[in-house]
Amino acid sequence: MNVKTISASDLHRFCSDVLKQSLPEEESEIIAETLVDADLRGVTSHGVQRMSGYLQRMEKGIIERKTEITVTQNNFATVLLDANNGWGQVAGVKAMNMAIQKAEQYGTSFVGVANSNHFGTASFYTRMVAERGFIGISMTNASPIMVPFGAKEPSLGPNPISIAIPAGENQRPIILDMSTSNVARGKIMVAKKNNEAIPEGWAITKDGKQTTNPHEAWEGFVLPMGPKGSGLAIIIDILSGVLTGSLFGKRMPRQYDDPYPQRLGHLFGAINIESFGDPDLFYKHVQEKIEETISSEPSEGFDRVYMPGDLELQRKKEREETGIPISTEILNELKETGEKYGVDLKDYTQQKQAE
Ligand SMILES: NC(=O)c1ccc[n+]([C@@H]2O[C@H](COP(=O)([O-])OP(=O)(O)OC[C@H]3O[C@@H](n4cnc5c(N)ncnc54)[C@H](O)[C@@H]3O)[C@@H](O)[C@H]2O)c1
Numbered sequence: 001m002n003v004k005t006i007s008a009s010d011l012h013r014f015c016s017d018v019l020k021q022s023l024p025e026e027e028s029e030i031i032a033e034t035l036v037d038a039d040l041r042g043v044t045s046h047g048v049q050r051m052s053g054y055l056q057r058m059e060k061g062i063i064e065r066k067t068e069i070t071v072t073q074n075n076f077a078t079v080l081l082d083a084n085n086g087w088g089q090v091a092g093v094k095a096m097n098m099a100i101q102k103a104e105q106y107g108t109s110f111v112g113v114a115n116s117n118h119f120g121t122a123s124f125y126t127r128m129v130a131e132r133g134f135i136g137i138s139m140t141n142a143s144p145i146m147v148p149f150g151a152k153e154p155s156l157g158p159n160p161i162s163i164a165i166p167a168g169e170n171q172r173p174i175i176l177d178m179s180t181s182n183v184a185r186g187k188i189m190v191a192k193k194n195n196e197a198i199p200e201g202w203a204i205t206k207d208g209k210q211t212t213n214p215h216e217a218w219e220g221f222v223l224p225m226g227p228k229g230s231g232l233a234i235i236i237d238i239l240s241g242v243l244t245g246s247l248f249g250k251r252m253p254r255q256y257d258d259p260y261p262q263r264l265g266h267l268f269g270a271i272n273i274e275s276f277g278d279p280d281l282f283y284k285h286v287q288e289k290i291e292e293t294i295s296s297e298p299s300e301g302f303d304r305v306y307m308p309g310d311l312e313l314q315r316k317k318e319r320e321e322t323g324i325p326i327s328t329e330i331l332n333e334l335k336e337t338g339e340k341y342g343v344d345l346k347d348y349t350q351q352k353q354a355e
Pocket of ligand 1: 043045046118119120121122123140141142143158159160161162175176177178179180181182183184185187305306307308309310311312
């Protein structure tokens with residue numbers, strides 16, 4: 001695969017300038033930040049390669065250009081927002097900021113969002129909470145392209161969940177961020193764009209057969225992370241979709257196939273550690289937990305043991321220095337998207353041939 005590298009700041013400016021042609025400036029900045037953040041951390045499946053798909057839905061009028069969020073319910077420690085078919089990233093940042101404020105006041109808080117769209121990576125929002133020194137939780141339901149364990153027909157999204165745990169000032173937090181499928185479907189999308197085979201176990205064809213062909217896999221369905229991934233996806237569908245009064249399961253239109261608003265739901269939570277005990281003692285014990293985990297002797301075939309979030313953090317540090325590698329196929333797609341909006345990718349990039 002041919003790859004070129006672009007600095008995070010150039011990529012951010014390009015994405016926000018493209019988005020600004022249709023969306024308010026502040027909202028464009030938020031969306032660009034979430035996309036580049038994913039690429040910085042090596043989560044290509046949810047990085048800038050998502051732009052064209054998002055914009056196509058917006059061009060067709062399936063997603064609103066401006067995200068007008070309304071408050072449906074505001075109780076002591078819980079809020080229900082309506083994203084009114086706006087952008088999931090804009091709703092996510094607003095909702096999590098509210099959850100943090102409520103947790104400062106009431107100890108813990110949950111904020112639900114109804115009638116939203118794809119919000120990108122779940123940990124973008126939980127990391128906001130960990131930076132505040134609280135525990136963050138986020139989840140969303142998604143397009144029904146995953147089969148429940150043992151089923152032939154899809155009725156679940158690869159519904160992701162993230163939990164971020166702070167470990168004190170200047171200490172890296174623990175950041176679990178996972179789809180409930182074996183891998184995020186976005187990885188199949190990237191493999192399809194780059195024409196690369198996928199490993200077995202990621203997806204099945206429409207007829208229920210295992211496949212390593214990314215095109216067949218895209219037409220087919222992703223597999224849950226066993227019965228436990230399937231069970232967790234059902235719970236997330238209920239907490240994000242049913243609880244917020246959003247669409248759920250089979251009735252949700254699919255992001256890449258159906259020309260209707262998805263009206264999906266998210267749930268965001270924040271736990272103020274002080275409401276349970278001494279935060280400093282908590283952070284100390286979290287650091288001990290990290291230490292006992294990463295100091296475990298690696299088993300055969302492993303170099304070392306990582307905490308959730310460590311590999312992404314390591315990639316972020318590297319890519320902040322060296323830039324973000326992007327395949328020429330995805331770069332061409334970005335270039336075409338830019339051209340549609342009168343934004344020339346060349347004006348933003350000092351591209352270096354990396355491989
Ligand atoms: N918005 C949506 O609808 C949607 C749907 C699905 C997935 N997603 C996002 O896709 C992204 C990718 O999801 P995924 O399930 O493919 O992620 P993944 O399989 O790459 O990683 C999942 C988790 O495992 C941890 N991990 C990976 N290797 C590890 C190791 N060797 N040791 C310790 N921990 C390790 C990671 O740090 C991460 O927390 C996530 O950010 C998720 O939120 C979003």
